[in-house]
Amino acid sequence: MTYETRTRAKIGVLVPFSNTNLEPDMMLMRCPDTTVHFQRMGGYDADEIPGSSQMAGLGASDIRLDLRMISGVRPDVVLYGCTSATLTHGPGFDEKLAQDIKAGSGALSFTAAGALVGAVNALGATKVGFSSPYLGEIKAQAVAFLMHNRIATVKCADAGRELGNYGQGELTPDEVFDLACQADHPEAQAIVLSCTDMRSLEAAGRIEAALGKPVVTSNQAMMFAAMRALGLPRHENVPGRLFDLL
Template sequence: MSPSRGRARIGVITPFTNTNLEADLAILRSDGASYHVTRAGGYDIDEVPDSDQMRQFALSGLDDVLAMLVPARTDIILYGCTSATLSMGPEYDREFCTMIEEKIGVPAVTAAGAIVEALDDLGAGTIGFCSPYTEELNREAAAFLGAGGHQVIQSAYVGEDLGNDGQNALTPDRVLQLGLEANHNQADAVVMSCTDMRAVEVIEDLEARISKPVVTSNQAMIYIAIKRLGLPGRVPGLLGERTGAALSAAR
């Protein structure tokens, strides 16, 4: 039993087909923090999660979802669908966070916004990018990251339009291969985008092979939660190592 439980309560909204985010939270947990997860629908589970589906999800009402988190008295809300706000652009992403903050009264962070902030903190101007998304969503992701000052110079995709089950069934070996394909000798970091892709499990292996930081959706969200709330610990990989000292000094 942890005597420090209750140091922080982290609210998490995850798409209702996602099967990997909660498993990653167990890997990424900061000491004393508890996670309070609720699921959100608003897209067709039988369709490929393309740009139209993700925009539909982003625009679906969150009032009932947020109402389920209010009694937990969370200190921050993490919105665990990267592609939903990637597909809508940076301005929408910022407005989306503001909307959640106004409704529930605590800071909100999206997975997409967390990736950009993590890259900012790493000073990564050029990046390799991989995901299980459709080609259109990948182009929108590159535009989103580029608007934040992070140019995608190499991309790696699965090569087929995967359904929700196909995305979350990608093995760590396949995800690792995607990361290797996304690497470029002029890239400052590699981004592995999607909260339902098993990327957290391959961070350290991939970094050992490419000698540069790897940023994943779920890792980035928890990194920002640790940073915002002044929590102990650090996320795995070079993101945690390179920024850990600065975060500790700021506490």
């Protein structure tokens, strides 16, 4: 019998407590000989529509206890698994939160929003199509966040209706595929699918085949950032052109 040694790396992930898709996605992408560990975060009302103020509140909430809990596994990297919680505050806040998580955990740290930017930059794209379950102010804040990082959004698409915290996670991969196609534009060099609770990972390969362009999802981007920082090799369970860059 062959046993997995699990010695290569430990990845910690902070997850909004109502999120149902980030954990399965990270386990699907897990590199052999690594482990992934999760700590759920509060700081918001799961029964409210996740608007800008609610997500900003999550980003600003006290995560010191969460960091103490995830630090118990002595992770090599800690990922902050909510995109809108930091982009609603802007780039400066996002960067400082990553620094604070590093200081509080003793591990490397990447936020979902920061990892999206890093992934798009790694692909060499400066113009993107953007799709998410966000409506209204958060969508505008996401576009501004990308623009601050010299990434222009040439077309946006969304679900067209208000989705609650659980509704975002209930979008099917087929619905995500349609959202990605709606966000495509002749000038778009890549398609960004923002939201750690959206089932984008399962649709990524199909979207790339249909559009002939790379796809960057929030969860892909975080795993890519972790793998690149830790020197982990590409393996068969990571979908998308992004991972060809490892």
